[in-house]
Amino acid sequence: MAAFFDSLLLVIVTVLKVLLIMIPLLLSVAYLTYAERKVIGAMQVRNGPNRVGWKGLLQPIADVLKLLTKEIIVPTNSHRFLFLIAPILSLAPAFAAWAVIPFNDTAVLADVNAGLLYVLALTSLGVYGVIVAGWASNSKYAFLGAMRSAAQIVAYEIAMGFALVGVLMVSGSLNLGDIVRAQEGSIFHWFWLPLLPLFLVYFISGVAETNRAPFDVAEGESEIVAGFHVDYSGMAFALFFLAEYANMIMIAALTSVLFLGGWLSPVSFLPDSMIWFFLKVALMLFFFLWFRATFPRYRYDQIMRLGWKIFIPVTIVWIVVEAVAILLEIEPWFALRAA
Amino acid sequence: MEFKLFLFWVVSLILVGAAVGVITTRNPVQAALFLVLAFFNSAIIWMLMEAEFLSITLVLVYVGAVMVLFLFVVMMLDINLSPLREGFTRYLPLGGLVAALIVGEIVLLISNKWFSAENFPVPAARPADYSNTEELGVAMYTDYLLQFEIAAVILLVAIIAAIALTMRRRPDTKYQRPAEQVQVRKEDRLRIVSMDSGNQESQ
Numbered sequence: 001m002a003a004f005f006d007s008l009l010l011v012i013v014t015v016l017k018v019l020l021i022m023i024p025l026l027l028s029v030a031y032l033t034y035a036e037r038k039v040i041g042a043m044q045v046r047n048g049p050n051r052v053g054w055k056g057l058l059q060p061i062a063d064v065l066k067l068l069t070k071e072i073i074v075p076t077n078s079h080r081f082l083f084l085i086a087p088i089l090s091l092a093p094a095f096a097a098w099a100v101i102p103f104n105d106t107a108v109l110a111d112v113n114a115g116l117l118y119v120l121a122l123t124s125l126g127v128y129g130v131i132v133a134g135w136a137s138n139s140k141y142a143f144l145g146a147m148r149s150a151a152q153i154v155a156y157e158i159a160m161g162f163a164l165v166g167v168l169m170v171s172g173s174l175n176l177g178d179i180v181r182a183q184e185g186s187i188f189h190w191f192w193l194p195l196l197p198l199f200l201v202y203f204i205s206g207v208a209e210t211n212r213a214p215f216d217v218a219e220g221e222s223e224i225v226a227g228f229h230v231d232y233s234g235m236a237f238a239l240f241f242l243a244e245y246a247n248m249i250m251i252a253a254l255t256s257v258l259f260l261g262g263w264l265s266p267v268s269f270l271p272d273s274m275i276w277f278f279l280k281v282a283l284m285l286f287f288f289l290w291f292r293a294t295f296p297r298y299r300y301d302q303i304m305r306l307g308w309k310i311f312i313p314v315t316i317v318w319i320v321v322e323a324v325a326i327l328l329e330i331e332p333w334f335a336l337r338a339a
Numbered sequence: 340m341e342f343k344l345f346l347f348w349v350v351s352l353i354l355v356g357a358a359v360g361v362i363t364t365r366n367p368v369q370a371a372l373f374l375v376l377a378f379f380n381s382a383i384i385w386m387l388m389e390a391e392f393l394s395i396t397l398v399l400v401y402v403g404a405v406m407v408l409f410l411f412v413v414m415m416l417d418i419n420l421s422p423l424r425e426g427f428t429r430y431l432p433l434g435g436l437v438a439a440l441i442v443g444e445i446v447l448l449i450s451n452k453w454f455s456a457e458n459f460p461v462p463a464a465r466p467a468d469y470s471n472t473e474e475l476g477v478a479m480y481t482d483y484l485l486q487f488e489i490a491a492v493i494l495l496v497a498i499i500a501a502i503a504l505t506m507r508r509r510p511d512t513k514y515q516r517p518a519e520q521v522q523v524r525k526e527d528r529l530r531i532v533s534m535d536s537g538n539q540e541s542q
Binding site for chain 1: 368369372375391392395396398399402403404407408410411414415470472514515517
């Protein structure tokens with residue numbers, strides 16, 4: 001009986017921890033949409049939302065309420081079950097991946113050894129939501145969006161995986177906490193500097209994976225209306241929206257953990273803390289918004305060219321450079337490996 | 340332990356159900372999605388067997404990459420189902436024979452006294468800090484390095500062969516050459532012609 005209560009307690013504590021991650025995450029998603037509109041507004045010299053609440057701060061709440069009260073329309077010739085399950089398919093991996101993200105030295109939900117692989121596996125599942133949505137809607141535009149998204153994600157996932165191989169080579173671990181610990185030191189010891197090409201490839205591939213501008217051809221409103229979610233309305237549409245922003249935060253968090261030293265402080269005289277992690281995530285998110293306000297959408301063949309002909313060769317060359325540097329015991333790479 | 344067994348039964352039932360779904364459903368896209376479900380559930384069973392690395396790799400490679408490509412192709416196929424069903428009676432004897440062989444072999448394997456469960460004791464559970472990623476890496480890159488490299492070379496040959504077989508040169512297709520594009524100068528594209536504006540008389 002005692003064993004039963006012990007396991008029950010474990011379940012309750014774990015659920016509480018999950019809520020402790022989920023609720024701030026949902027709030028961040030809501031306020032990321034606000035930040036996006038404000039930041040892009042400022043970049044285009046206009047105000048952005050400023051009517052609901054002080055400086056428009058309640059705008060996300062109003063948006064959520066609006067979407068909640070709208071009707072979910074299921075098109076007549078759609079595949080009903082797949083149509084309704086698709087938003088969940090895209091949302092679930094975006095949340096589940098947070099289980100292994102370390103917020104600081106001790107605050108991590110599941111400190112698993114193969115953490116990085118787990119994240120990679122889950123982020124590769126998100127594409128099913130888009131494909132299933134596009135197919136189940138039984139609409140040409142949605143279908144085109146799904147096709148584009150599938151091809152694009154397959155292309156960029158390879159570059160992303162290779163970039164992670166480079167991280168593994170210098171850190172010698174798949175555990176995200178250990179990867180951060182291998183970056184101990186100041187800002188110049190973080191992996192972004194010795195792995196600069198991989199850092200850039202990873203982050204840009206991350207932007208492409210999340211279907212964000214300038215890689216947002218899956219929705220491309222000027223060509224295929226809204227792409228894969230053209231037939232969705234109300235809360236079903238909101239779930240896609242939520243998944244996209246949760247994925248953005250996820251990529252930003254992963255970039256901070258893998259290349260920007262996670263919770264480590266940039267200078268040695270300030271203490272390491274969770275705040276650094278959040279600051280780094282916020283910085284990377286700002287880049288997402290900045291990209292959207294700056295770059296026009298890529299043409300589809302250009303996206304494919306960038307993924308297959310530029311990113312993959314760059315990552316392979318850098319992996320070879322790293323391997324040689326580690327083998328010949330050349331400084332930054334070998335020192336990182338030894339640590 | 341009991342919960343683990345319960346989980347195993349639930350997951351295996353879903354797995355078998357999904358596998359049956361793959362071959363019974365009429366719609367090829369649904370069949371592919373059932374296959375995804377089957378892969379995912381077998382990954383969970385591997386996880387229950389403490390093969391964490393292989394389990395995650397199964398999801399990463401098969402669910403995350405192979406099946407996405409598969410779906411990509413299947414969705415664009417326009418399959419007419421009636422000619423596919425025509426050959427059913429013709430292939431039934433051969434198919435039945437293969438199925439009977441497989442079932443017979445499995446029955447032989449699990450009922451035979453040399454292969455029965457009593458002859459294979461339950462392996463001792465590894466301690467929590469045991470890393471089977473590391474074990475796999477060590478085995479693959481030291482003891483079985485040659486085999487690993489041979490497999491890699493075979494895969495490379497397959498990739499090159501697939502590209503060589505499907506690549507067709509089509510000289511009439513138009514495509515961009517970015518290297519040439521960035522070298523374009525104003526003189527190549529723009530010709531300035533001086534001519535009367537024609538508006539001067541009306542002023």
